[in-house]
Amino acid sequence: MLSWFKKSKPTPAPEPVAPAAEPLPPPTPPAVSNAAVALVQRWDATIAEIRARLHDVLFEAVTASEPLVATIRSDLAPLVLPWNTITPRVHALREELSSAWNAISDEMSASGAFTHEALYAEGCKRDLAGCELELMHERALGSVMARAADRMLAAAVTTDAKVHACNQCGAALERVTPVSRSLNVTCAYCNSLNTVHPGDAMRMFAASGAIHLAADEARPSGDAMRRMETQLRQYRDKAAVPIALLIELEATTHQYWSTRLAVEARYNPDDAPYVQPKLDRHMKDVLRTLRQYWQWRDYETQRG
Numbered sequence: 001m002l003s004w005f006k007k008s009k010p011t012p013a014p015e016p017v018a019p020a021a022e023p024l025p026p027p028t029p030p031a032v033s034n035a036a037v038a039l040v041q042r043w044d045a046t047i048a049e050i051r052a053r054l055h056d057v058l059f060e061a062v063t064a065s066e067p068l069v070a071t072i073r074s075d076l077a078p079l080v081l082p083w084n085t086i087t088p089r090v091h092a093l094r095e096e097l098s099s100a101w102n103a104i105s106d107e108m109s110a111s112g113a114f115t116h117e118a119l120y121a122e123g124c125k126r127d128l129a130g131c132e133l134e135l136m137h138e139r140a141l142g143s144v145m146a147r148a149a150d151r152m153l154a155a156a157v158t159t160d161a162k163v164h165a166c167n168q169c170g171a172a173l174e175r176v177t178p179v180s181r182s183l184n185v186t187c188a189y190c191n192s193l194n195t196v197h198p199g200d201a202m203r204m205f206a207a208s209g210a211i212h213l214a215a216d217e218a219r220p221s222g223d224a225m226r227r228m229e230t231q232l233r234q235y236r237d238k239a240a241v242p243i244a245l246l247i248e249l250e251a252t253t254h255q256y257w258s259t260r261l262a263v264e265a266r267y268n269p270d271d272a273p274y275v276q277p278k279l280d281r282h283m284k285d286v287l288r289t290l291r292q293y294w295q296w297r298d299y300e301t302q303r304g
């Protein structure tokens, strides 16, 4: 019996457990006045409240977009116009965040309960929150545009497929890759070579929709890259920046641009030769930033 067989197997000796280290004494908390705690809580609550309001604005816009997305065939304009009205609302909320910080940082300074560093740390929250507001907006808009671009692509494939018939025998040509340039396709029935030209719908998709699919696919690394850039700007002392952050920024920037350019080139094969030069240019830009840090220069020297 399997269970019996299992039981008969010798149980592995437990991993040796290192003797428990003496617990470190808790760090002495800095003396924080109730006034300071209350101010920090109020600031955190203000940030959360502004985020929640943007969330509501975006949720409403995404919901209102769904019926429009369903109508998209070859043009994104029906979505661009309503979303243009959202942008000033995002800006207004960012302004509100800045004004709130200006007011509360005055109170924090006046309270005398904040060190210079503590006040600076509270100010960093404004930059991080501002970055998150932008990313929330781009994510919501980007997901709507990507769904619309998917519909453009589906419509283009259907429309173009109708005209992809063999010149010799009239059979439908299979495996026509949906791209924006002419292709040679062999007929599966009579073996003759056909040159297939993309239809207008495919050209429209490649010109205006593909970029949204590319941005959407690259979004996770794009968001991570933007957060790291914000974080990096918050170090007043360049020497204090951990090398891990710089290494990760380089890797994430590479990930973002290679994904984005590759997806764009997937639908615009004529762009393929430019993917590598474009990627090199973006990497050159990030290296210019990274080389401002001695940690990075050291790391680069060691890396060879």
Ligand SMILES: [Zn+2]
Residues within 6 Å of the ligand: 166, 167, 168, 169, 170, 171, 187, 188, 189, 190, 191, 192
């Ligand atoms: Zn044929």
